[in-house]
């Protein structure tokens with residue numbers, strides 16, 4: 184049976200520049216790794232900040248393990264939010280950051296912290312504010328994993344990390360999660376690299392939830408089709424096209440829905456190639472700007488006609 188760790192209903196957050204989250208209703212499953220995906224400015228950080236009570240919604244409700252988190256110490260200590268721009272007091276060295284986290288998080292594992300500090304080679308002498316971008320990210324990951332908080336959020340935790348260090352993060356996350364299952368929500372733009380970590384995904388687009396599903400179901404729920412532009416247009420007629428791209432006389436599209444046998448036959452008759460869609464392609468397709476693509480297509484047509 185699946186249980187819900189986090190529930191939001193009609194969550195909305197506006198800023199003076201516009202709407203960051205728009206009527207977001209979600210049930211985030213407990214003890215699952217959920218990817219929070221979407222283009223820049225889609226609302227991912229805003230959603231995590233609201234759930235972890237670092238910000239207040241304009242309207243809507245949030246429940247963490249059934250409780251409203253805002254100004255609720257018992258709910259807040261169950262959550263760890265690893266932010267990409269986390270600030271530390273000016274005089275903090277590594278040991279101070281570790282000590283503070285160890286006091287704050289009830290399930291803190293010093294063993295995990297020590298192992299990760301060694302694996303990431305985080306320096307002990309300089310103050311944290313002198314850390315490189317990658318060292319700061321590594322420290323965030325140490326705090327996030329060693330906290331063993333029942334609900335842990337990682338907001339683009341890899342910024343500045345080299346490929347080896349990112350590999351350490353993925354290995355350690357999977358290893359510790361297998362031994363101590365917990366609810367993990369992870370925002371990322373490195374989808375191809377991290378999709379093996381994710382069991383479910385939420386895709387946000389301009390503040391709204393456009394998908395919330397199991398990764399496997401999502402991948403199987405769309406298909407990619409490519410070939411000569413004219414043949415492709417014939418195939419696409421009347422279908423729910425998530426995105427399309429063209430180059431010269433060739434074109435490709437991502438289409439919503441699993442392909443039926445008749446679709447495969449039609450594609451073969453039209454000389455089109457059908458393939459599955461990667462999570463990265465699917466997220467790009469949901470964030471596809473149809474209006475901009477049409478505008479650019481009409482400009483190219485005018486150029487060709489001139």
Ligand SMILES: Nc1ncnc2c1ncn2[C@@H]1O[C@H](COP(=O)(O)OP(=O)(O)OP(=O)(O)O)[C@@H](O)[C@H]1O
Pocket residue numbers: 198199200202203221222223224225226227228229230
């Ligand atoms: N403090 C703020 N004041 C004004 N606007 C804000 C503030 N915080 C966020 N926004 C706006 O809200 C929208 C959502 O921002 P958010 O940081 O949640 O996006 P994101 O999906 O995390 O983006 P990215 O992938 O670039 O980190 C953006 O348009 C952003 O400019």
